Amino acid sequence: MSMLDKLKQMLKGHESTVDQAVDKGGDMVDKRTQGKYARHVDTAQERLKDQFGTTGRDQNPPPPPAPPQR
Numbered sequence: 001m002s003m004l005d006k007l008k009q010m011l012k013g014h015e016s017t018v019d020q021a022v023d024k025g026g027d028m029v030d031k032r033t034q035g036k037y038a039r040h041v042d043t044a045q046e047r048l049k050d051q052f053g054t055t056g057r058d059q060n061p062p063p064p065p066a067p068p069q070r
Contacts, residue, residue, distance in 0.1 A: 004051075011052050019053040 011018055026045040030038050 008052065015053050019049055022048045022053060 022045050026041045029041050033041075
């Protein structure tokens with residue numbers, strides 16, 4: 001099992017907390033760099049949220065397809 005898989009397993013069920021932490025970390029970097037790298041920080045935040053958070057995930061997944069009719 002890769003490190004990424006272990007992280008995903010540990011963070012499962014805590015997606016909203018992950019999103020908040022990513023936002024807070026990005027805000028801290030923006031503040032320390034005085035917004036110089038804001039575009040790059042935003043991109044990193046989006047990718048982290050896609051990987052670990054709720055962004056891009058369907059909150060209500062579609063039902064499984066019905067079995068074929070005979």
